[in-house]
Amino acid sequence: MKKKKIIKIIKKKNKVKIVCLTAYSKSMAKIIDEYCDIILVGDSLGNVLYGFNNTHTVSLQMMINHAKSVSKGIKKSVFVVDMPKNSYNNIKNAKKNAKKIINETNCDAVKIESNNKNYSIINSLVKSNINVMGHIGFTPQHKKKFKAEGFSTKEEKKLMVEAEKIEKAGAFSIVLECVSSKVSNKITRNLKIPTIGIGSSKNCDGQILVTDDMLGLSGFYPKFVKKYVNLKKIIKKGVKNYRKDIISGNFPGKSNSY
Ligand code: KIV
Numbered sequence: 032m033k034k035k036k037i038i039k040i041i042k043k044k045n046k047v048k049i050v051c052l053t054a055y056s057k058s059m060a061k062i063i064d065e066y067c068d069i070i071l072v073g074d075s076l077g078n079v080l081y082g083f084n085n086t087h088t089v090s091l092q093m094m095i096n097h098a099k100s101v102s103k104g105i106k107k108s109v110f111v112v113d114m115p116k117n118s119y120n121n122i123k124n125a126k127k128n129a130k131k132i133i134n135e136t137n138c139d140a141v142k143i144e145s146n147n148k149n150y151s152i153i154n155s156l157v158k159s160n161i162n163v164m165g166h167i168g169f170t171p172q173h174k175k176k177f178k179a180e181g182f183s184t185k186e187e188k189k190l191m192v193e194a195e196k197i198e199k200a201g202a203f204s205i206v207l208e209c210v211s212s213k214v215s216n217k218i219t220r221n222l223k224i225p226t227i228g229i230g231s232s233k234n235c236d237g238q239i240l241v242t243d244d245m246l247g248l249s250g251f252y253p254k255f256v257k258k259y260v261n262l263k264k265i266i267k268k269g270v271k272n273y274r275k276d277i278i279s280g281n282f283p284g285k286s287n288s289y
Pocket of ligand 1: 053071072075076113180206229232239241253
């Protein structure tokens with residue numbers, strides 16, 4: 032699997048911050064590719080696009096369909112696809128499904144959420160020449176209720192060990208989701224691979240957000256989301272004007288007609 036792009040990402044650690052966003056379609060990937068180092072087809076598409084309450088019922092085929100679209104919009108970013116829940120529940124399934132994702136989408140890497148036990152699964156993929164991104168802290172596939180982590184000594188130790196084991200298993204980077212600033216700092220200093228934070232402070236080597244959230248499209252604005260544009264407002268204005276023009280007869284005009 033493509034290693035050159037992955038090594039470039041690892042080499043950014045301690046030099047330059049890594050910029051990551053999600054995309055679920057070709058059109059979005061095409062717009063953000065220029066500004067990103069990594070584009071993730073996250074299984075957050077279950078909540079954001081499909082209106083599910085969580086990511087648990089996102090299927091492998093959904094991920095592949097959206098990743099196929101995204102692949103058409105990416106020129107330079109490292110292209111990562113989330114493995115959905117139950118697609119990596121044992122080594123055999125993980126290898127079969129990761130290979131299916133890679134063969135059908137031509138992605139550079141897959142992402143796996145840690146459940147504190149699946150290190151051998153990550154390692155088996157890495158040994159099969161598959162690039163893997165880990166994910167610890169709040170892992171929506173394995174946890175029912177949202178909770179930021181890393182505030183007690185016990186949680187700190189658990190997260191530190193988990194991150195170390197994922198690095199040892201061969202992952203090229205690791206997402207820290209809603210991990211306390213202190214523990215994010217400790218993990219980032221302790222690992223050789225880059226940490227990518229979401230709700231985990233600027234102490235991480237890079238940052239990721241769900242694109243729809245930062246563009247003001249999703250209506251989901253927890254503390255860790257910074258809304259850079261209010262696209263909802265802009266779209267509403269455009270659609271309101273479209274309606275007004277149709278009703279008043281201003282659209283279609285001569286220039287829109289044959
Ligand atoms: O599914 C997703 O979009 C993610 C990111 C939030 C890291 O896992």
